[in-house]
Amino acid sequence: xxxxxxxxxxxxxxxLISLSACGGDxxxxxxxxxxxxxxxxxxxxxxxxxxxxxxxxxxxxxxxNYVLGGIHNREPNSNPxxxxxxxHKAVGDYxxxxxxxxxxxxxxxxxxxxxxxxxxxxxxxxAIVNIMWHVCNPANGQPCAWDDGKGxxxxxxxxxxxxxxxxxxxxxxxxxxxxxxxxxxxxxLKDNKVVVLFRPFHEMNQGKFWWGGRPGEEGTVKLYRWVHxxxxxEKGLDNLLWxxxxxxxxSLDKDADLYNPxxxxxxxxxxxxxxxxxxxxxxxxxxxxxxxxxxxxxxxxCQKLPSLAVLQEQKDWIFFMGWSELVxxxxxxETIKEVYGSDRVLMLEExxxx
Numbered sequence: 001x002x003x004x005x006x007x008x009x010x011x012x013x014x015x016l017i018s019l020s021a022c023g024g025d026x027x028x029x030x031x032x033x034x035x036x037x038x039x040x041x042x043x044x045x046x047x048x049x050x051x052x053x054x055x056x057x058x059x060x061x062x063x064x065n066y067v068l069g070g071i072h073n074r075e076p077n078s079n080p081x082x083x084x085x086x087x088h089k090a091v092g093d094y095x096x097x098x099x100x101x102x103x104x105x106x107x108x109x110x111x112x113x114x115x116x117x118x119x120x121x122x123x124x125x126x127a128i129v130n131i132m133w134h135v136c137n138p139a140n141g142q143p144c145a146w147d148d149g150k151g152x153x154x155x156x157x158x159x160x161x162x163x164x165x166x167x168x169x170x171x172x173x174x175x176x177x178x179x180x181x182x183x184x185x186x187x188x189l190k191d192n193k194v195v196v197l198f199r200p201f202h203e204m205n206q207g208k209f210w211w212g213g214r215p216g217e218e219g220t221v222k223l224y225r226w227v228h229x230x231x232x233x234e235k236g237l238d239n240l241l242w243x244x245x246x247x248x249x250x251s252l253d254k255d256a257d258l259y260n261p262x263x264x265x266x267x268x269x270x271x272x273x274x275x276x277x278x279x280x281x282x283x284x285x286x287x288x289x290x291x292x293x294x295x296x297x298x299x300x301x302c303q304k305l306p307s308l309a310v311l312q313e314q315k316d317w318i319f320f321m322g323w324s325e326l327v328x329x330x331x332x333x334e335t336i337k338e339v340y341g342s343d344r345v346l347m348l349e350e351x352x353x354x
Contacts, residue, residue, distance in 0.1 A: 059268075068346050071321060091341055098128070104151065104152055132200070139160050140154070186198070186231065198231075242266045246259055248275050269291055279310075
């Protein structure tokens with residue numbers, strides 16, 4: 001599939017020029033020293049910082065003109081390209097954004113390395129890589145279920161929430177153990193020079209998750225900041241581009257402020273759009289554009305794909321990520337082909353031409 005218009009050709013030239021000059025400070029919140037050189041591109045050593053600059057330049061250069069087509073690959077982690085392959089089968093090209101998940105069930109935790117192997121493969125093939133972390137409730141440990149009262153959809157009492165941040169408590173110790181395991185996998189990505197859009201504690205304003213629905217400085221943002229600082233400062237994971245994410249509830253405009261951990265803690269803001277009645281409204285778009293304040297912004301999850309009219313009118317979105325099987329349940333094959341195959345959407349083959 002080739003986008004044959006003249007603007008696309010001009011964008012290719014512009015991106016190539018900009019990438020040839022990259023290598024300086026990209027302003028990422030996750031910068032942490034230098035990385036070991038393993039290869040070179042032209043005269044530039046390939047370091048984590050160079051790769052981060054390359055990706056952020058790509059996101060900047062396509063803004064207002066193109067959007068990256070993406071899809072999430074949910075369970076099972078033993079088949080971490082299932083839905084990426086499904087889009088390819090339907091459209092004839094792979095999505096430019098591949099997304100995986102550390103997940104929470106025993107069988108999926110055991111296949112986290114399989115998912116990481118796919119992330120490395122996807123990145124080396126030119127895809128933008130996004131990874132989520134559906135975290136088990138630290139009061140109960142992992143593995144866990146989805147909604148049995150002790151799993152991802154569970155609660156912490158206010159006392160347990162306070163204990164999570166207090167040294168020496170069981171719940172804090174269990175959570176640190178889970179963080180350490182995830183950090184090992186993220187380190188493996190770093191060792192392979194893979195830069196990843198890391199999106200922990202998604203839908204922070206969603207009260208059904210044990211981590212979510214706690215507004216204000218002592219709420220969900222405190223947990224997000226702790227994990228950010230742990231991964232960046234203690235583990236030295238400078239290969240992460242941090243994604244802050246909220247959902248499209250009617251309270252979105254207020255939530256965008258109440259759940260914002262502060263822009264030094266995130267590189268990209270994304271919105272999950274599941275309220276199909278209001279859809280991709282301009283009100284939602286303007287709220288995210290306000291808090292993005294010039295930073296990259298994306299559609300973090302959706303079941304109904306944004307229409308071509310939406311993508312044409314709301315020009316600041318730089319990617320959309322359909323949610324696995326829901327894309328095929330809420331959109332016809334014709335719509336899937338139309339959206340992913342449109343001139344507004346960049347797929348993997350086209351990104352590799354930039």
